Every structure is written in C-alpha cells, then in structure tokens.
Amino acid sequence: AERIVVIGLGRFGTSTARTLHGLGYEVTAIDIGEKQVADASGFVTLAAQGDGTDEDLLRSLHVEQSDVGIVAQGESLEASVLATLVLKRLGIPWVVAKAASDLHGELLRRIGADQVVFPERDAGTRLAHSLAVRQINDYIPLTPTTGVAKLPALPHFVGHTLAALYRDANLPLSVLLIRRGQTLISAPADEERIQVGDELILAGSDRAIDAFANGRE
Amino acid sequence: AERIVVIGLGRFGTSTARTLHGLGYEVTAIDIGEKQVADASGFVTLAAQGDGTDEDLLRSLHVEQSDVGIVAQGESLEASVLATLVLKRLGIPWVVAKAASDLHGELLRRIGADQVVFPERDAGTRLAHSLAVRQINDYIPLTPTTGVAKLPALPHFVGHTLAALYRDANLPLSVLLIRRGQTLISAPADEERIQVGDELILAGSDRAIDAFANGRE
Ligand SMILES: Nc1ncnc2c1ncn2[C@@H]1O[C@H](COP(=O)(O)OP(=O)(O)OP(=O)(O)O)[C@@H](O)[C@H]1O
Ligand SMILES: Nc1ncnc2c1ncn2[C@@H]1O[C@H](COP(=O)(O)OP(=O)(O)OP(=O)(O)O)[C@@H](O)[C@H]1O
The missing domain is CATH 3.30.70.1450 (Regulator of K+ conductance, C-terminal domain)
Structure with missing residues (x-):
C-alpha cells in the first residue's frame, strides 16, 4: 500500500489520517502533543510523539520511504514551513501543506510544496x-x-x-x-x-x- | 438584499463573510479582536468589535433583523454554544455554526443550530x-x-x-x-x-x- 506521513493531528490532520487509513493507506502520524498521539493510535499504522521539523526524528521513523507527506499544522508558520522543507529534503515525491493565508500558501509553494490546501477558506x-x-x-x-x-x-x-x-x-x-x-x-x-x-x-x-x-x- | 451576521473572523469566518459580500448579501461581522475588525471593514457592510455572546451588543447592532446567522468560532466551545443560543433567542430563522468535533456538533444541534459545518473534517x-x-x-x-x-x-x-x-x-x-x-x-x-x-x-x-x-x- 502507498505510505503516507501526516505531521500535525489537529482537526484537519486527524480527519485526513483517519480517512486515508480507511481507504487502505499505511499512515504514519506525528504530533508534538501526547494526547493527540494517544488518540491517533487507534486509526493509524504508527503514531509517534515529536517535532515534525526534526529531520533526525523523521529519519528514525523511516519517513523518507513515504509516497506522500501531509503538513497539517496551521497556527505556527515556522513549524509548517520547516516541516514542509524537511519532507522535500527527505525526497518525498508529493508533499501537501495546509496554509492559513495566501501569503503562507505562496511561501509553501516556493519552498517546494506540491499541493497547498486552504481548508477554512x-x-x-x-x-x-x-x-x-x-x-x-x-x-x-x-x-x-x-x-x-x-x-x-x-x-x-x-x-x-x-x-x-x-x-x-x-x-x-x-x-x-x-x-x-x-x-x-x-x-x-x-x-x-x-x-x-x-x-x-x-x-x-x-x-x-x-x-x-x-x-x- | 438578505442580511447575514457573522460572529468570529478567523480563517473560516473571514472567507464566508468575504464571499457573501461578493455575492451581494448585506454582511454584519463581529469579532472580539481589534485587528480582525479593522481588516474586515474593507469587505463587509458593518464590522463591529465585541463579544458575540453579548445579547445587548447584538441588539444594538440590529442583528435580530438578520435572515441568517453564522457562528464561526472554533477554539472555545463556550463562546460557540452561547453565541448560537443568543442568535436563536433573537429569532434569526437560519443559524449555521462551525463545530470542532462530533460532540460539539451534537450540542449545537440540540440548542437549535439549523446547520452545523465541520470545515477541517x-x-x-x-x-x-x-x-x-x-x-x-x-x-x-x-x-x-x-x-x-x-x-x-x-x-x-x-x-x-x-x-x-x-x-x-x-x-x-x-x-x-x-x-x-x-x-x-x-x-x-x-x-x-x-x-x-x-x-x-x-x-x-x-x-x-x-x-x-x-x-x-
Ligand atoms: N512542530 C510540530 N510538530 C508536530 N506537531 C505539531 C507541531 N506544531 C504543532 N503541532 C500539532 O499540530 C496540530 C495542529 O496544529 P495547529 O493548532 O497549529 O493547527 P490548526 O490550523 O489550528 O489545526 P486544525 O484547524 O486542523 O485543528 C496540533 O495537534 C499540534 O499539537
Ligand atoms: N466571544 C467571541 N465573540 C466574538 N468573536 C470571538 C469570540 N471568541 C473568539 N472570537 C473570534 O473568533 C475568531 C475565530 O475564533 P477561533 O480562533 O476560536 O476559531 P478557529 O476555529 O481557530 O478559526 P479558524 O479555523 O476559522 O481560523 C477569532 O478571530 C476570535 O477573535
């Protein structure tokens, strides 16, 4: 099955991870919060607690073997942009990132995001x-x-x-x-x-x- | 033109208010933050700073004459639920409220929300x-x-x-x-x-x- 990594388990990330798991994908989910990781373990293949911008952590989880990466954090521009950059550096062929504004979306595209989504807009x-x-x-x-x-x-x-x-x-x-x-x-x-x-x-x-x-x- | 009140100008509320204004509706927008109100004054009929759960404030803005009310806050369940209740008490015929979870959605329906939306999900x-x-x-x-x-x-x-x-x-x-x-x-x-x-x-x-x-x- 195709492998997908989801960074950030807010409302959007959780819904994406849960639906992908239901469609038969192998989903690895990473979040900085303990509760989000505990909740997710019921509907993903692997849930890990940690910082999505930490390249060493992602390598230790074999994230570079993913076919798709999804960056689902919105509040912190820095975390969103750095996580997107790290996923592209790891060689993931398709990276989707959530943006909170047009400017944020433009920034994500320029650093290599393959798809930008604006859920609330x-x-x-x-x-x-x-x-x-x-x-x-x-x-x-x-x-x-x-x-x-x-x-x-x-x-x-x-x-x-x-x-x-x-x-x-x-x-x-x-x-x-x-x-x-x-x-x-x-x-x-x-x-x-x-x-x-x-x-x-x-x-x-x-x-x-x-x-x-x-x-x- | 139909009158619509939007409470909460986050990413979702702003997009809704902006599109409705573009479709020709008369839009009143309320937010507790000064910056959000200042930004919105360019694309709504009336933008007012204040608490969406404050019934006296809403009456002073003639919100009870609205055809539709939209409660667009997500982080605080209390603000979302109280604002929805106040809009129904004012007699607004169609109230849409954003929910962050299934339980939140059920709560909103039980207190009278006519439509519940889950943007992130x-x-x-x-x-x-x-x-x-x-x-x-x-x-x-x-x-x-x-x-x-x-x-x-x-x-x-x-x-x-x-x-x-x-x-x-x-x-x-x-x-x-x-x-x-x-x-x-x-x-x-x-x-x-x-x-x-x-x-x-x-x-x-x-x-x-x-x-x-x-x-x-
Ligand atoms: N650097 C990070 N690494 C991993 N997870 C993170 C990081 N920063 C934030 N998160 C997690 O990402 C999730 C969503 O983040 P955030 O609150 O920034 O976005 P949001 O736009 O409000 O989300 P949503 O609208 O989907 O609920 C949270 O569960 C948060 O713990
Ligand atoms: N009681 C209130 N009355 C009016 N506005 C409020 C109230 N509480 C919060 N707001 C405003 O509502 C907006 C959105 O709120 P909040 O951050 O709770 O939701 P959100 O789900 O993160 O929004 P979005 O995902 O659409 O960006 C913010 O601009 C905030 O200032």
Missing part, C-alpha cells in the same frame, strides 16, 4: 454558495458564477419528471445525475420521475440553481 | 479522496465508495474522444460535463474530443475514477 466559500441555495448539500465551483451542486429531492420535485421541472423552471440548467439509493443514474432521460430520497447533481449558474431549488421562476 | 476527507486520485481538484461524495470528481484534462486525454477514453478505461464511469472556458457542455456525446484546458466532471466509483485518471486498466 474553501469551507467559507462553499458555505457562502450554499446559503444562496439553502438546500445545497455540496458544491463544486466551475466558473465564478456557475457550479455543480448536490441537492436533495425537494418536496416540489417528487413525482414530477425532469421535463416538467425544466419546463417550470425555464432556466439554463441540467440534471447530470440522480443518486437513487446506491444506484447512480447518469445523464437521466427527461421522462425520469423524481422519487423521495433521490439526490440530484445539477450544473448551471448559481442563480438558475437557486431558482430551481426554491421553486421560483 | 470535511477538508480532510476531501484531501484523502483526492490523494487516491492525485489529479482530482474537487470531490462530492455520493455513497461511501462513489462520488463526483472534477479533473483537469490530463495529457493522455487530450485529442481523444470520450468513446475512446471509455473503451481504454473499460470501467463503470461517466463524464457528466465538460467545462471548456466559460462554456458548460453537459451530457457530452461520446464523439466529443477533449481539448487542452478542459475540466471534466466525472461520476463513478473511487477506484474507477482513479484508474481513469491515472490511465490504468
């Missing part, structure tokens, strides 16, 4: 878009004004065909897929009737998705 | 899935093993038709949409040829998306 954008359409459960931006949204089958959808919903809405929008239980119906026909419990994946402008979901013209 | 899940397929830019989970992924047009896709890519991949997977510049091509025909700069929205099992993106059987 992205969550804020997603929430703001989903407030525009209260029913949206999830959203992938495509352009500044269009996106792909996941919507539950709302009461005024159930029992209607897609053709009827499109006619009512009269908007540039399309239902790309319907999830019905564990079945995925992609490119559904216009005659498909929406059932209770369906989930719809739509694409279109934010305004069109908003009007479609709220049953407005 | 969700970002960890998304990152873990995207590491399975390095090229995934974004991901919406559909079932525990399937999802919708956004992928750039990879070098081995460009110039090929979807039919050829499906034949090579031989997997249960479908391309729901292609974004080409500002144009969205939904339910693309099999003869559609992928161009440089396209972005693909795919649906299928994680394993199928992984094999498709990495050009493996």
